[in-house]
Amino acid sequence: MALFARLRSRPHPALAAAALLLVTISSNLLLFRGQALATSFLIESPADGAVLGDGNLVLVDVVARESQPGAVNRVEIAVDDGLWEAATHSTADPTRWRYFWSDPSPGRHQIQARALGADGNAGLTHSISVDVQDRWTSSFIVDNPYAVHGRFRKGELHTHSTFSFDGWSSMHPGDLAQTYKRYGYSFVAITDHDVVSYPRELISDDFLVVPAYESTSESGHITAIFSTRVVPPDQPAQARLDFIRDSGGMAILNHPTWQVGWSGTDLGTLQGCFAIEIFNGMTSTDHRAARAVRMWHDLLNARGHARRLWAVATDDAHDPQAMNRGWVMVKSPALTEDAIRGALQRGAFYASNGPSFAALGVLDGSITASSPDAATIRFIDQDLNVVHEGPPGWSGYYPQGTERWIRVEAVTADGKTAWSQPFWLLPNAPDAGILRPLH
Ligand SMILES: [Zn+2]
Numbered sequence: 001m002a003l004f005a006r007l008r009s010r011p012h013p014a015l016a017a018a019a020l021l022l023v024t025i026s027s028n029l030l031l032f033r034g035q036a037l038a039t040s041f042l043i044e045s046p047a048d049g050a051v052l053g054d055g056n057l058v059l060v061d062v063v064a065r066e067s068q069p070g071a072v073n074r075v076e077i078a079v080d081d082g083l084w085e086a087a088t089h090s091t092a093d094p095t096r097w098r099y100f101w102s103d104p105s106p107g108r109h110q111i112q113a114r115a116l117g118a119d120g121n122a123g124l125t126h127s128i129s130v131d132v133q134d135r136w137t138s139s140f141i142v143d144n145p146y147a148v149h150g151r152f153r154k155g156e157l158h159t160h161s162t163f164s165f166d167g168w169s170s171m172h173p174g175d176l177a178q179t180y181k182r183y184g185y186s187f188v189a190i191t192d193h194d195v196v197s198y199p200r201e202l203i204s205d206d207f208l209v210v211p212a213y214e215s216t217s218e219s220g221h222i223t224a225i226f227s228t229r230v231v232p233p234d235q236p237a238q239a240r241l242d243f244i245r246d247s248g249g250m251a252i253l254n255h256p257t258w259q260v261g262w263s264g265t266d267l268g269t270l271q272g273c274f275a276i277e278i279f280n281g282m283t284s285t286d287h288r289a290a291r292a293v294r295m296w297h298d299l300l301n302a303r304g305h306a307r308r309l310w311a312v313a314t315d316d317a318h319d320p321q322a323m324n325r326g327w328v329m330v331k332s333p334a335l336t337e338d339a340i341r342g343a344l345q346r347g348a349f350y351a352s353n354g355p356s357f358a359a360l361g362v363l364d365g366s367i368t369a370s371s372p373d374a375a376t377i378r379f380i381d382q383d384l385n386v387v388h389e390g391p392p393g394w395s396g397y398y399p400q401g402t403e404r405w406i407r408v409e410a411v412t413a414d415g416k417t418a419w420s421q422p423f424w425l426l427p428n429a430p431d432a433g434i435l436r437p438l439h
């Protein structure tokens, strides 16, 4: 015992030399394996010790100079002690790998990067720490509806079952909801004409059905979601909107440019609706929603930030062949009625009839989007001007400060589109004078 204690406190010189040799050999092996992948490997951006703000996205930019082409098979990023996630290899510059870190919470964080070879073994690693602050440094704030924790889930907000008078070739509500689930939807609102179809027995951990109906009248077709009380359809549109709100529901103005409905109703005067259909799978032709999008712009510009109106895309399916044409992707922390309702209210969703956004938000003051399944990304101002167009991998636009709002479209080669909600520009006192009045 005494001998052992002495050895531990003062190792034999020969033992110490052997240990040193072992350490040297193993670090050489590690170095050799790392050098086999890349001659240099580092997180270039953000800088170590950087203070981050001005948005809900952080772009982690990694440079891996390979020892030979193809040596680095994969680059992965982990934040704090989270899971390793794959970075995207730049097609323009093979030394670069990028990763969007979404919705960091304020405080100090560690970002780690590692390079992996074809054998799956990790080679070189690099680690930095950053300080995330809830701050905005420019003279205007970009009001970002996607600055919430959660992930995007697919939902349908307008579809008809056999319980609709014109849904004779459709499906029973339960079958209809289950078919949406098979298409990869997380939630569905079945909107029969003035009837609530609500197959609540299908609600599970990974699927949600919400009560809904379509209030159907010549003075306008209005979807009521989260509502089990049906308003008499013979009332004017505003009276029906009031009823839906007072009974705890949320209202969407349906197919505003279709010849059926909305006769004699001025949409510009309506209050108490949270969204308008800009794409309807039954009435919008050839994937296009141009007229409804123009109407949405007019309404947004007339209503202003305080009464902003979100856009939805829907199926309005009356038969099984017309399903999965238009949908919303809702960013919510959970799949519950409360979580989906909150996300819809604050605009944390986008509309689509094809492509998806892999990232959508604000990065260092720049409105930023990524949509790998699109051909191009467009940034559009309140007057329908395309203020910037960029590649689908990721594109960003720094607002000038003179725009009222900017929205993003990801468009495929055949014209299918994902439409973001507007990012409003709000004054960040004291330099608020550069903005035009909001109302
Ligand atoms: Zn309708």
Ligand SMILES: [Zn+2]
Residues within 6 Å of the ligand: 158, 159, 160, 191, 214, 316
């Ligand atoms: Zn309908």
